Amino acid sequence: MSRIGVVTFPGSLDDHDALRAVRLSGAEPVSLWHASDSLDGVDAVILPGGFSYGDYLRCGAIARFAPIMDEVVSAANSGMPVLGICNGFQVLCESHLLPGAMIRNERRKFVCRQQKLRVESTDTVWTCDFTVGQQITIVLKNGEGNYQADPATLRKLEDNNQVVFRYIDNPNGSRNDIAGITNERGNVVGLMPHPEHSVEALTSQTRDGLTFFTSVQHFLALTA
Numbered sequence: 001m002s003r004i005g006v007v008t009f010p011g012s013l014d015d016h017d018a019l020r021a022v023r024l025s026g027a028e029p030v031s032l033w034h035a036s037d038s039l040d041g042v043d044a045v046i047l048p049g050g051f052s053y054g055d056y057l058r059c060g061a062i063a064r065f066a067p068i069m070d071e072v073v074s075a076a077n078s079g080m081p082v083l084g085i086c087n088g089f090q091v092l093c094e095s096h097l098l099p100g101a102m103i104r105n106e107r108r109k110f111v112c113r114q115q116k117l118r119v120e121s122t123d124t125v126w127t128c129d130f131t132v133g134q135q136i137t138i139v140l141k142n143g144e145g146n147y148q149a150d151p152a153t154l155r156k157l158e159d160n161n162q163v164v165f166r167y168i169d170n171p172n173g174s175r176n177d178i179a180g181i182t183n184e185r186g187n188v189v190g191l192m193p194h195p196e197h198s199v200e201a202l203t204s205q206t207r208d209g210l211t212f213f214t215s216v217q218h219f220l221a222l223t224a
């Protein structure tokens with residue numbers, strides 16, 4: 001059984017939902033603490049949503065310096081699957097595991113809604129069980145989800161098929177309607193919407209989020 005770690009930073013909010021989603025998808029959830037310098041032998045890592053360090057300075061800018069991030073960065077660079085959800089995506093950008101940055105939403109409003117997305121790439125360890133062009137609906141909730149990058153970086157992301165999800169009806173002004181991206185290798189994925197909140201009928205319109213957690217397990221089983 002795959003062991004999937006979820007990092008808790010001071011101010012993390014969605015770590016418990018991420019652990020629950022991991023369990024519901026059939027993997028073993030492992031809690032990881034921001035101040036630790038060990039990944040506890042996990043097979044994959046999730047950086048959850050929330051307001052790490054109170055979003056002071058910039059979202060994710062302080063969490064990037066947490067001791068566990070040294071381990072996450074070196075594991076990611078060795079190919080370990082890493083998923084950053086919302087604040088976790090912001091931490092991945094601040095850590096330079098993914099390019100670009102998030103700024104305030106276009107209308108300066110916190111956006112909270114069921115969000116339609118189009119799957120653009122299944123060449124990542126977290127999206128291999130989707131199909132290209134598939135429409136999914138998962139929860140979106142953030143104040144700083146407006147993805148920005150310079151034109152050369154955007155061109156590179158598009159040319160390399162590193163845009164993984166696009167918003168249908170862009171809610172925040174993100175460049176190229178980008179909701180999620182991957183690194184060149186396809187093992188690090190960051191997205192603003194929250195798959196871990198859309199895994200069971202009782203609490204969500206869809207269970208589309210579950211496929212993130214099953215995709216990574218299928219990938220890990222193939223490479224074991």
Ligand SMILES: NC(=O)CC[C@H](N)C(=O)O
Nearest residue numbers: 049050086087142143144
């Ligand atoms: N849901 C979240 O993870 C929130 C992310 C971040 N703190 C923001 O408001 O943009």
